[in-house]
Amino acid sequence: PPILVWDDGGDPAEAQELYSNLIYMGYEHGVMFDFYYTQAAGRGLGNGLGGRTAGASLRPYSTIIYTSGRNTEHTLSSGDFDSDPGDDIGAMENWLASSAQQNLFLSGDGLASDLNDNQGAAGIDFLNTVMGVDRYAAEVRPFINNQVSPLVITVPSTSVFGNRNRWTMNGGCPDPRIVDAVTVRAGAERLAEFSDPSGAPGAYGFSAATLNYHDGSNHVVSVPYDLSAVTWSNPSTITAPTFSGLWLADVLNFFGYYVRPPVPEASVFAVSSHPNPFNPLTQINYTVESPGHLVLKIYNLRGELVRTLIDAEVQTSGHVVWDGTDGSGARVSSGVYFREARMGGEVSIGKMALIK
Numbered sequence: 001p002p003i004l005v006w007d008d009g010g011d012p013a014e015a016q017e018l019y020s021n022l023i024y025m026g027y028e029h030g031v032m033f034d035f036y037y038t039q040a041a042g043r044g045l046g047n048g049l050g051g052r053t054a055g056a057s058l059r060p061y062s063t064i065i066y067t068s069g070r071n072t073e074h075t076l077s078s079g080d081f082d083s084d085p086g087d088d089i090g091a092m093e094n095w096l097a098s099s100a101q102q103n104l105f106l107s108g109d110g111l112a113s114d115l116n117d118n119q120g121a122a123g124i125d126f127l128n129t130v131m132g133v134d135r136y137a138a139e140v141r142p143f144i145n146n147q148v149s150p151l152v153i154t155v156p157s158t159s160v161f162g163n164r165n166r167w168t169m170n171g172g173c174p175d176p177r178i179v180d181a182v183t184v185r186a187g188a189e190r191l192a193e194f195s196d197p198s199g200a201p202g203a204y205g206f207s208a209a210t211l212n213y214h215d216g217s218n219h220v221v222s223v224p225y226d227l228s229a230v231t232w233s234n235p236s237t238i239t240a241p242t243f244s245g246l247w248l249a250d251v252l253n254f255f256g257y258y259v260r261p262p263v264p265e266a267s268v269f270a271v272s273s274h275p276n277p278f279n280p281l282t283q284i285n286y287t288v289e290s291p292g293h294l295v296l297k298i299y300n301l302r303g304e305l306v307r308t309l310i311d312a313e314v315q316t317s318g319h320v321v322w323d324g325t326d327g328s329g330a331r332v333s334s335g336v337y338f339r340e341a342r343m344g345g346e347v348s349i350g351k352m353a354l355i356k
Helices: 012-024 088-096 111-118 120-130 243-254
Strands: 003-007 033-037 063-067 103-107 133-137 151-154 166-169 181-184 189-194 209-214 218-223 270-274 282-287 292-299 305-314 318-322 335-343 346-354
Touching: 003 012, 012 033, 012 243, 012 282, 012 318, 063 243, 088 120, 111 120, 111 133, 120 133, 120 209, 181 209, 218 243, 270 335, 270 346, 282 292, 305 318
Parallel strands: 003 033, 003 063, 063 103, 103 218
Antiparallel strands: 133 181, 151 166, 151 189, 189 209, 209 218, 270 282, 282 318, 292 305, 292 335, 335 346
């Protein structure tokens, strides 16, 4: 696939949302993108990409989407600082140098500060040269009138966010996000800014989204907060994909990708799952002819109920993601499982393989 999505945040729920958004928008797993999920990301175990490759195995990808979640340490490590043995920065820079034009998207709470303060000269160089920004302060909130969830507004004639020109940076509750204050360097482009408390632009000089042309040809888009923080003030108007998924679609469109979401046939009751085999997530899609009560369950080879995913009235076709856990939240073992969907007098049974 041309795209590698690296979720370095260690949060299964946020990884599931990101994966589901891509699937819903028509980016087929294994065809358009691969998905790499870092377990225990905040512990510095060297299990990021830099602990698996020096960069050679990344060369087939033309685009990498990276998110470090709420981790403020052990994000992109340099391999010899802050006790993380994986050289993520080296792997990323080798990948950037492997082709004339690569596309890189970077997001994460505290990512800039981790690079600036904890990863030595390699981290500072990556922050300045690849991302095209300077870390001004470890937290932007005191410099934007203590706004926890400020409105973000794109600058005029931005080259990236053509369809969504404003969004809310959701600061979180009860613990606010740690969002870096960054400024753009010469040659980089500030794509968006934080508004003042009244919603007006022009109050602050910090960048809420940045585009840098690294080495003159690589396109690097970055935001100083995690992708999951991108929301809209009226989320009831967004169903699936979520607003952050539509926002990410703008970035992917800028990178040259556009995939029209598949339109399901509504003439028959049908259920399918993808990817299959899967690890760690699979999306189960269901197509219904009319509203009704849908029951979707997972069974093991012994016929024992593993988990009930849906037992409710549904109005339209849709999907649900199974993350390989049972009803108590415990991860199940590798093996073959069956999905059974019942609606009215219709029954659909399919086989899925979880591999680890």
